[in-house]
Amino acid sequence: MPSAMFDYPPRLALAQTPTPFHLLERLSAREGxxxxxxxxxxxxxxxTSGNKVRKLEFTxxxxxxxxxxxxxxxxxxxxxxxxxxxxxxxxLGLRVHLILRLDTAPEINGNLLLDHLAGAEITLLxxxxxxxxxxxxxxxxQELYRRQGRSPYFITTGASDxxxxxxxxGCAAELKEDFLxxxxxxxxxxxxxxxxxxxxxxxxxxxLHDLPSQIVGMAVCDDAAYFERKVxxxxxxxxxxxxxxxxxxxxxxxxxxxHIGAGYAIASEEVFRCIKDAAAxxxxxxxxxxxxxxxxxxLKNLRAGEYRDCDDIVFVHTGGxxxxxxxxxxxxxxxxxx
Numbered sequence: 001m002p003s004a005m006f007d008y009p010p011r012l013a014l015a016q017t018p019t020p021f022h023l024l025e026r027l028s029a030r031e032g033x034x035x036x037x038x039x040x041x042x043x044x045x046x047x048t049s050g051n052k053v054r055k056l057e058f059t060x061x062x063x064x065x066x067x068x069x070x071x072x073x074x075x076x077x078x079x080x081x082x083x084x085x086x087x088x089x090x091x092l093g094l095r096v097h098l099i100l101r102l103d104t105a106p107e108i109n110g111n112l113l114l115d116h117l118a119g120a121e122i123t124l125l126x127x128x129x130x131x132x133x134x135x136x137x138x139x140x141x142q143e144l145y146r147r148q149g150r151s152p153y154f155i156t157t158g159a160s161d162x163x164x165x166x167x168x169x170g171c172a173a174e175l176k177e178d179f180l181x182x183x184x185x186x187x188x189x190x191x192x193x194x195x196x197x198x199x200x201x202x203x204x205x206x207x208l209h210d211l212p213s214q215i216v217g218m219a220v221c222d223d224a225a226y227f228e229r230k231v232x233x234x235x236x237x238x239x240x241x242x243x244x245x246x247x248x249x250x251x252x253x254x255x256x257x258x259h260i261g262a263g264y265a266i267a268s269e270e271v272f273r274c275i276k277d278a279a280a281x282x283x284x285x286x287x288x289x290x291x292x293x294x295x296x297x298x299l300k301n302l303r304a305g306e307y308r309d310c311d312d313i314v315f316v317h318t319g320g321x322x323x324x325x326x327x328x329x330x331x332x333x334x335x336x337x338x
Contacts, residue, residue: 010061015053016045021178034310042319050319052084054167055159068153074099081158083111086118097121101130110326160197162237168201172209184312185212191316192294193217196230218294221264224255259297287320
């Protein structure tokens with residue numbers, strides 16, 4: 001169905017798009033096919049790079065339309081989404097309050113360093129406290145700001161909700177142009193899925209923009225059943241709010257949960273070897289929380305023969321550089337001669 005058949009809601013021009021799209025020539029030759037292409041959404045724009053910016057273009061437009069002057073959002077202590085919200089909030093002159101779950105020690109580096117530099121208010125919570133009565137805790141912060149005379153707007157984890165879906169519907173339109181320019185029809189589009197919003201947008205966008213590709217989300221935390229429910233819920237909410245010209249219930253939601261490892265933000269030595277290999281072979285910087293796990297999962301599946309029926313596959317690089325910098329000790333760079 002052509003994009004002219006539906007309208008996007010209001011958005012802010014915050015991302016540098018379209019993002020680059022190119023063939024990973026040396027990696028493809030080494031692996032022996034199919035050709036592996038990468039959509040460089042790690043290059044959506046300077047310090048707010050990554051997939052979150054596409055979603056926040058729509059989410060923040062809605063927040064401003066509602067008269068918001070304060071953003072409240074949440075995520076892990078090294079959350080890419082929270083860092084993007086903090087920096088974009090500063091750019092727009094909004095107060096930002098981040099409620100961060102302590103997945104790792106709260107050392108001021110990586111994304112957390114940028115959160116502080118952006119002047120965000122930060123509340124750190126232990127995992128159990130973060131999970132307990134989460135909705136009530138967030139509502140209490142909103143009420144506190146209202147009593148102070150402010151207008152708060154809560155953004156769900158990863159901006160993965162009905163409004164955020166539009167970010168990757170738009171990316172699907174870019175991918176269609178990328179495919180036409182390169183003369184390819186990739187059978188798979190693969191990406192890391194951590195809060196489900198990117199997968200929801202790509203899954204809907206592939207149909208709306210008539211892409212020839214199956215969308216595969218590589219889970220980095222919860223299992224396939226969780227993401228199937230989460231993506232379906234986001235798409236139902238998107239349908240109810242915006243009435244798009246497709247039936248979300250008819251969409252295939254495909255999740256691969258075989259490469260999560262020990263848990264969210266916990267990467268194996270194999271993931272770090274993959275990160276170093278991708279950087280040395282292709283100049284491609286992955287991270288240990290999202291893109292590194294998903295990229296390794298894609299390669300392991302390919303080596304097991306799962307994509308041998310494909311001529312071309314696409315990896316959507318969703319960013320994560322600053323999360324890598326918070327775990328740089330795991331790269332064992334002391335073993336590299338300078």
